[in-house]
Amino acid sequence: MQLETTINGNKIVLDFAGGEFLAETLRRYGYLSVKEGCDTGSCGLCTVWLDGAPVLSCTTLTARMEDHEITTIEALNVEAEEFAQFLVAEGAEQCGFCAPGFTMTVLAMRRELKHPTVESINHYLAGNLCRCSGYKGQMRAIVKYMGVE
Ligand code: FES
Numbered sequence: 001m002q003l004e005t006t007i008n009g010n011k012i013v014l015d016f017a018g019g020e021f022l023a024e025t026l027r028r029y030g031y032l033s034v035k036e037g038c039d040t041g042s043c044g045l046c047t048v049w050l051d052g053a054p055v056l057s058c059t060t061l062t063a064r065m066e067d068h069e070i071t072t073i074e075a076l077n078v079e080a081e082e083f084a085q086f087l088v089a090e091g092a093e094q095c096g097f098c099a100p101g102f103t104m105t106v107l108a109m110r111r112e113l114k115h116p117t118v119e120s121i122n123h124y125l126a127g128n129l130c131r132c133s134g135y136k137g138q139m140r141a142i143v144k145y146m147g148v149e
């Protein structure tokens with residue numbers, strides 16, 4: 001099957017198999033920042049943006065991507081680097097496997113939440129799991145990054 005869509009600002013014609021999910025398609029096209037963990041919509045590792053909002057690419061059918069705007073972390077290097085510095089400052093950098101999906105969610109959250117609180121941040125991030133930690137260092141970094149008083 002084929003369709004035209006936009007990835008990181010570039011129009012592209014995608015070839016894909018019927019029933020293929022977006023995570024697999026993106027990786028096949030070289031967007032290797034997109035990780036797959038659970039493949040069941042439970043861990044958030046595969047998060048990308050669809051028309052500016054975070055989605056789980058392991059459960060999003062590629063066939064639904066006609067004329068949409070897909071964004072991966074490859075297009076958000078500057079913002080991702082800025083957030084990474086907050087993680088480092090709190091000693092929260094670990095194996096990094098969850099980082100691309102987690103960062104895509106954090107960057108979307110920063111755009112969306114106008115008056116963030118610890119509670120609203122926790123709620124927003126509930127779908128992004130990290131197998132390395134208890135989230136304490138990450139939360140310290142996120143709270144500072146989001147400018148929560
Ligand atoms: S790999 Fe998509 S949510 Fe886990």
Ligand code: FES
Nearest residue numbers: 095096098130132
């Ligand atoms: S930093 Fe290792 S899985 Fe999150």
